[in-house]
Amino acid sequence: MAEVVLSGITKRFGATVAVDAMSLTIPDGAFVVLLGPTGAGKTTTLRLISGLEHPDAGEIRIGGRLVNRESPAERDVAMVFQQYSLYPHMTVRENLAFPLRSPILRTPEDVIKRKVGAVAEVLRIAHKLDNKATQLSGGEMQRVSIGRALVRDPAIYLMDEPLSSLDAKLRAELRIELKRIQAQLGATVLYVTHDQIEAMTMATHVGVLDHGRLVQFGPPREIYEAPVNLTVASRLGLPRINTLPTSLFGDAPAGAVTMGLRPEHVHQGEGKPATVVRVEHLGDQTRLHLTLEGHDIVTLTDVHTHLRAGATLPIRPRDALFFDAGGNRIM
């Protein structure tokens, strides 16, 4: 495993700047998740590290080695894609062994056998090793395709939304499994997703991307509790953070234009009278959709609340975040 360092990487496609002067250090043994909406530059960053794309400017170092001019094979990276692509005519065992049989690696048969066995164990597919790939469920297929990357022991694993094609239950299961495997192997992982739950639950470090720029980089808790700007604040948190003009409640620091108020930081029972528009019962939580002087506010309440649409509820902010006219946070 190795540290991966990007310094001032830029990538253009025609007039579009996909990645804009990005500098990013992926520490050895870290699970880094790049989070951002479609078109933010997540996948391009991944492809630049893998060597599938070449940067217009900047340097990429893997384990201290400048790799800008190296081919994907020379860079010693393993990729897992969103759509699992297994060889349908091969068994699970043959699929897992395939990367090790590549002429560059020349792995001895007994090592192949040991590695395939170990990875199958970790991924809990040992009992399916002799099944054809086509006889597997979707979740098993995706585990095999992850396994095909894991047998390799590369400098870094690059994963591009590997769970997004799976159903919710399986996704939740594999989230835990991936994190466990990464910790167990001490692997360095760069993982791309637009799913904030995946970012928060798996990452040691989250990088939030917007329009090709790295806006913030840090542990999930830091990103959630201390976002540098409004984009990052809105990226994490369900329901989304409420954004309100500071004039609504008054009492804001100098220069503040917008107040960001997490749903759990809307204090209920005193303050300004808001009107309940809708009560949403999600089972484990109940959301209140409120309106106050023309502004929509979402907050959480007691699961079995007696509040109904039309009711009045006094509210005031607590632990609000403040942002200036440019959307940057005022500390």
Place this chain on the structure above:
Amino acid sequence: MAEIVVKNVRKEFGSFTAVQSSSFTVRDGEFFMLLGPSGCGKTTTLRMIAGLELPTSGEIWIDGEEVSQKRASQRDIAFVFQMFALYPHLNVRNNISYPLVSQGWSRAKVRAKVAEIAGILDITDILEKPVGGLSSGDRQRVALARAIVRDPKAFMMDEPLGALDAEFRERMAEELRALHDRMGATTVYVTHDQLEAMQMGDKIVVMNHGVIEQFGTPQDIYDWPATLFVADFIGSPSMNILRTDGAVAIGQREVRLGDAVIDVPEQLAETGGSVVLGVRPEHVALDDNAPCRGEVLATEYLGTTQIVTLSTAFGDVKMRTSSGTGIRVGERVGLTFDARTLSLFDAKTGKVLLSAANRGVLAHG
């Protein structure tokens, strides 16, 4: 707008029974969800209400009229599909006008109606645009406008948000529900996404293998599932299911997990077979002195809360707790369960056992 009553409706395709014998009532103005995994019969049920399929037996009443053998065109309902088909050669205005023009409305009336609907859906400024270049959200709004413009008795929606990405789906779900609150139109909505169903629905029917597992309000179904299938399907993470020892007698107020005695609501039924205990993740708490022990397998940070996965002798348990609680992987902890919220299920039939706590919900489900 109208009430829809489905009575003992059954649908067979050759030797395959898609819908066994469904009965439920959609009240006037309700947003009603048909929820279940693929192949459960939810879409077939919707298509029978719409008249796109005819039931093998049973009755369907719309607005007091039995329509089960009538054609779709005679039922006065509007259908919104997942893959919204717009007329590619017409602009937005003409797409929305089309149902009215084909019914012979005057041009002035059509113009006024389209303006009204465009206002409701906030698409007034794209009315003259061709549909080709629209974003997927705007396409969806145009498809909705075309369905709404006729003022039908009810709307049928088949996973209308299924093709959208997660973030956008969340926003469209909010928009759709707000639209419903303004119009109050009876809506039957098919989805496989339990969160979407909970979030938008006034009532939910949960289906599996052509059978209705449960019918009720989202919170009732979440709190008091009628079957193990519902307990697992609703909620993320699902309800925890733990193996218990021994049978259940009428009046019983506790079950055993190994050495631990777990208080449960008073049981109103008895069973000799094996019983499992159902507990929602937010009703599990840590207590160092509790006799029920577990080992922490994983923690997942979610902002204000975290999900902790534990291994116990009775099965894995997921708990939802404040992210301020410091918990380490590998740690051994004691677990307690909120007695008022627990359900017991017959492990063989998968049905919940009647208790003093779930009696009220099950009586009308």
